[in-house]
Amino acid sequence: MDSMETRRNAIVELINERGTVSFSEMKEAFPNVSEMTLRTDLKLLDEAKRILRIHGGAKSVQVIIGTDDFLNRKSVRNISEKQIIAEKALTLLREDTTVYLDSGSTATMFARLFYDQSNLIYTTGLSCAIELANLSSPTVMLPGGKLNRYSQSVFGYSAIRELERVNFHQAFLGITGYHPSAGFTCGISDEAILKQTAIRQAEQVILLMDSSKIGVKCSFCVCGLKDIDVIVSDGKLPEELLAECRKYDIQVL
Numbered sequence: 001m002d003s004m005e006t007r008r009n010a011i012v013e014l015i016n017e018r019g020t021v022s023f024s025e026m027k028e029a030f031p032n033v034s035e036m037t038l039r040t041d042l043k044l045l046d047e048a049k050r051i052l053r054i055h056g057g058a059k060s061v062q063v064i065i066g067t068d069d070f071l072n073r074k075s076v077r078n079i080s081e082k083q084i085i086a087e088k089a090l091t092l093l094r095e096d097t098t099v100y101l102d103s104g105s106t107a108t109m110f111a112r113l114f115y116d117q118s119n120l121i122y123t124t125g126l127s128c129a130i131e132l133a134n135l136s137s138p139t140v141m142l143p144g145g146k147l148n149r150y151s152q153s154v155f156g157y158s159a160i161r162e163l164e165r166v167n168f169h170q171a172f173l174g175i176t177g178y179h180p181s182a183g184f185t186c187g188i189s190d191e192a193i194l195k196q197t198a199i200r201q202a203e204q205v206i207l208l209m210d211s212s213k214i215g216v217k218c219s220f221c222v223c224g225l226k227d228i229d230v231i232v233s234d235g236k237l238p239e240e241l242l243a244e245c246r247k248y249d250i251q252v253l
Contacts, residue, residue, distance in 0.1 A: 011026065011041055011042070012050050014026070018212075019176075019177075020057060020177075021058055022056055023056055026042075049061060082105060083109060085110070086106065086112070086113050089208060089253075090110070093170075094170070095115075096118050097169035098119070098122070098167065098169050099119050099122070100122050100198045102123070102174045103127070103128060104125065104151065104174030106209075107125050107174045110128075111128040111132050114135060116135040116138070117138065120139050121138050122168070123141075124194065125151075127152050142154065143159040146158075146190070160197050163194065168198065168202040169203050170206060171198045171201070173195055173199070174209075175222065176216065177214075177217055177218045178209065178214055179215060181217070184209075184223050185217055185219070185220060185222060186219075186222055191220070195222045196222060199222075199223055205228050205230070207228050209232070211234055211236035211237055214237065225245065228248075230251045231245060231252050233252065233253070
């Protein structure tokens with residue numbers, strides 16, 4: 001494999017790893033490569049449909065086509081941040097309530113630390129259900145639906161209809177990205193509708209989001225700040241977003 005192909009494979013790997021990479025981040029990652037060469041690489045990789053060029057950088061096609069990335073790949077990124085978020089989210093749990101737990105790597109970490117207490121838990125995350133299976137007190141429900149092999153979750157019409165029949169005290173939601181112009185987004189249309197259903201059915205909507213999701217804009221809008229009650233994050237949210245949260249009276253942990 002020649003150096004050019006090796007470099008372009010490394011660029012694709014970096015973009016797939018992070019989901020979205022700015023051009024300045026690419027220059028930092030490849031300091032010995034000229035800007036012109038990097039721009040040429042991105043142009044050709046985009047034409048080969050290995051990445052998607054966007055203004056100021058590039059995005060992984062795995063997010064664009066609606067996989068929302070592979071769960072096993074996401075689960076090894078930002079581990080300490082996910083641990084912080086999960087531990088904070090635990091402080092919000094109330095016993096003897098009905099809870100919706102979304103799918104995703106942060107939700108899976110939360111399920112791993114979930115208290116062994118009386119709750120009725122609906123989750124669309126297969127990995128979440130596996131973690132919750134270690135507990136004896138909660139009742140765990142898996143809605144039927146279509147399998148997303150990448151995120152190891154269920155979604156689709158059947159899952160949405162089942163959630164419509166349940167009134168949740170709390171909904172703990174994961175998200176793929178947040179952008180000021182688009183709100184909270186994900187990469188699959190049916191997944192967005194499912195999350196919207198959980199939001200409508202919940203008394204309290206709690207978003208689990210690490211700061212790496214900021215500035216990421218995926219294809220389908222889930223909701224805006226006005227629909228969220230609490231954001232649980234890693235303590236690294238930008239001041240601009242924190243100011244918007246104060247405007248909407250959103251609690252930030």
